[in-house]
Amino acid sequence: MKVLKYIGLCFLALGCSSLEFxxxxxxxxxxxxxPNKVLIVGMTSNKKARLQFENxxxxxxxxxxxxxxxSSEFLRASFTSEKKTEEDLSALExxxxxxxxDTILLTKVIGVEDKIAYKTNYKSFDPGYTKFKEDYLKYQDAYYNPDYYEEYSIYHTETSMYCICPTNPRELIWKGYIDVTDPNSVDDTVNEYVRLVVIILDEEQLINPGFIDTGVHDPAIQ
Structure with a gap:
């Protein structure tokens, strides 16, 4: 039920047709x-998106x-340019x-799906098309018209919060999965992603309380 609640909140608050929690x-x-002090890490080769997200x-x-x-402030540029060992990361902790x-917040892309969709939706059965030639004529664009299909990508992302408290085990606190569908604007998508993560962490009481302008002003929703 909470996942459904967050999905609804995402669309109401952010108008984020490209994001799905x-x-x-x-x-x-x-x-x-x-948390008292957090290291924010965005794992991506897109430097602009990384800076915007982390900031x-x-x-x-x-x-x-x-x-x-x-991480852009704390880690040397050379840190992300080569693979690290378990010992390297223990030393970092x-x-x-x-x-x-006492906290690390890590976000990364864990998979990409390439999708193909019809640009026009058709009924599964149309009683008006009962002959071969009618059926063929209706769908023949599939052979030669590139506009018949629409290709898009879904980026599967994961945001994780880890405790590195000196008096407690270094353990996972929370992990969330967000899909980003064919982002047209890096700036808009990153901003929406940040706001969604903050809303969810606030709901789960994993971030200090604060005012969040969700853009929703209906008393029934607040």
Whole structure:
């Protein structure tokens, strides 16, 4: 039911026809979580999208009185240019703890689906077309008309929150899955994604309380 609620909230609040929140997992041992200092990591080779995404979430955390640092600020450029070992990442976690971090928020694309859709919707059965030639004429564009089909891509993304608290196990707190369908504007899509993540974390009490302008002003929805 919560997933359905968030999907509805996504469309009402953001008007985000390109975003769909599919599922999430929350650590059953954690009801609420108030981070003190967060490292925000966007794993993408698109530097512009990464900066915009990380800075958007940084601003959201800072508005709630939480210290936040982007990976673009904290990690050297060379860190992402080559593969890391488990020992490298353990050393990074130790460094984060020594510098007062207790949380990592990691977002990445975990898969891409290429889709093909008809540009025109047809009924499954039309009683007016009962002859071969009528049926053939209606659908013959499939052979030679490139406009008969529409190709698009769905990007499956995952955002995860990890605790690296020095006195507690380094564990997963929350993980959510969001699909981004054929984004036309990187700026708009990133902004919508950031707002959706913040709304969900707020609902799950995993981010310090703060005002969220969802764009919905109906008292029945607030």
């Amino acid at each position: 599919n599922d999430f997992w929350k650590n059953p041992d954690i009801d609420t979580y108030s 958007g979430l940084k601003e959201a955390y800072e508005l709630r009185g939480v210290a936040a640092v982007t 130790d460094k984060l703890i020594n510098e007062g971090f």
